[in-house]
Amino acid sequence: DAKTTQPTSMDCAEGRAANLPCNHSTISGNEYVYWYRQIHSQGPQYIIHGLKNNETNEMASLIITEDRKSSTLILPHATLRDTAVYYCIVRVFSGYSTLTFGKGTMLLVSP
């Protein structure tokens, strides 16, 4: 699987949008971008994934650049409960490929 690069930490004010960047310059054509988050003392939680089009669900939006070398996860209205480590992962779209976790971004949402 391709490697990803994320900032170590970010801060965000409650109620504001949190924009978490991820670089994946070596991504292959058959690899998707997945985002997970891990709230302290819990197992990772799936957020969203995409191939090349922008995606939105009830949790977040995923913006993937046209060359697919980077992406941004957007939490439109961050709350204190969004404080977590966010992992950007690229993987082949297959039930037989697993998730390889990097160090992620620690997002701290403050009042």
Place this chain on the structure above:
Amino acid sequence: SAVISQKPSRDICQRGTSLTIQCQVDSQVTMMFWYRQQPGQSLTLIATANQGSEATYESGFVIDKFPISRPNLTFSTLTVSNMSPEDSSIYLCSVAFSGGSYEQYFGPGTRLTVT
């Protein structure tokens, strides 16, 4: 989605002993995975457990140290054998369904401390 439970949620064990961690899923799943998360670190895949076949271990993990069972499509166990303090970690079970978007779901983890 899937609801995953793990037992025990935490344990404190003496070095040299073994602990078996159970993972139960509320629906049948194709793939089950075991991860380790050492203190302050990210998750590392230990092995993939398929029903009816031997588990596939990642580099650095061996069956003698981490034997895995997968007797059916909703249950798996991971044993941490002959424990040392370096085995103190959170052990997480994860599952994925065939078809769909191949999302992986994670259990709450088992926090193991070896003294």
